[in-house]
Structures are given as structure tokens and as C-alpha cells.
Amino acid sequence: MHLFGPESRAVSLETALLNATLLHEYLGAEHVDGAYWSLVIEVTFYSWMALLFYSLRDWSRLRIAFWLWMLVSYAGVIWWKHIPESMEFLVKDLMFVKYAPLFIGGMLIFRIYQYGRPAAADAALLALAVCHGLFAYKLPYSLFVLGCFGTFALAVSGHLNCSPTNPCCGWAVFPTACTWYTKTLAMA
DSSP: OOSSSOGGGOOOHHHHHHHHTTOTTTTTOOOSSGGGHHHHHHHHHHHHHHHHHHHHOSHHHHHHHHHHHHHHHHHHHHTGGGSOHHHHIIIIIISOTTTHHHHHHHHHHHHHHHHSSOOHHHHHHHHHHHHHHHHHSOTTHHHHHHHHHHHHHHHHTTSSSOOTTSGGGOTTHHHHHHHHHHHHHHHO
């Protein structure tokens, strides 16, 4: 299927339709565009959030789920090459252990912005989310992730003259930008 763009980017109608589901990677279809890889992760994350928020309904219970997810994420990136084949889809794809701490960290920074000084458990979880980048990504990508966290924290604390409605500092941009940048550079 080819309507616009270069002829070399043409894909089958089936691939185009599967990409429209934003679950194409799980269904074995190639990306229509290389930048679409992060959309699968985002849809998976927001599906998890809908499930967790609907089922747990309380921040103290959500916090426990995020702690477990963070611990699985650390274990997953530390033992990435040793994850049993039977667990790869769950750990690497559905739990996306390389990227989940970016989303969790973004949520925690927003909570600090919304509610002020965090509880000790939230501050520790945020520290783990920030440090996760040192394990999940090689240099210089890990430094970029740390810079993203720092920039995001400065923005929400009012030190960058940005607001949540300003496109340069929107809440949803942070995890997406970090995951896109680290994977895109790693593929280069």
C-alpha cells in the first residue's frame, strides 16, 4: 500500500491495518514507520495503567504495584540475556522493563508537582526510576535519560519557565522522548 511518501516505504494493506491497531509489533507486523516502535510501548503502558488504576483504585496499592514493576525492571535489564525464552514476551514486551521506569518516574514527578513533597516510599521509587537508566542503557544514552529526568524535574518545579500546557514541556512528552531517543540512537 502506498499513498504518500517515497515508494521504498510502501507496505501491504495488511501491514498498514495492523499498524493502525498500535499493537502491530505483538502481531508480528513490521512498523510502517521506524518511529512507530514507541507507540506500541505507549499503548501497552496506558493499557496497564487502565487495568491497574481500575483494579487497585488507591495510590498506596498502586505504589506497591509500581515497586514490583520497578524490581522486575531492574532484574530484567541486569539479566536481559538470561531471561528464559518462555518469559521473554512477558518481561521484554508486555512489561517493557527497559522503559517502564521512565513512565513510572514521570508519574512520580507529576505527583510531586501536584501534591508537593513526596512520601519516602515515592522518593525512593523515583530515585530507583532515575538510576534505572544507568543499568538499562549504555553511555551516552544513560546520560541522556538522566538529563531528561533533570530537565523534567526542573520544568515541573518552575525553574524552566514551562507549564504543563506548553508543548515544550508537556507531561506525556518526557517518557516518550526518552524512550524514542535511546532506542533510535541505539539503532543508528
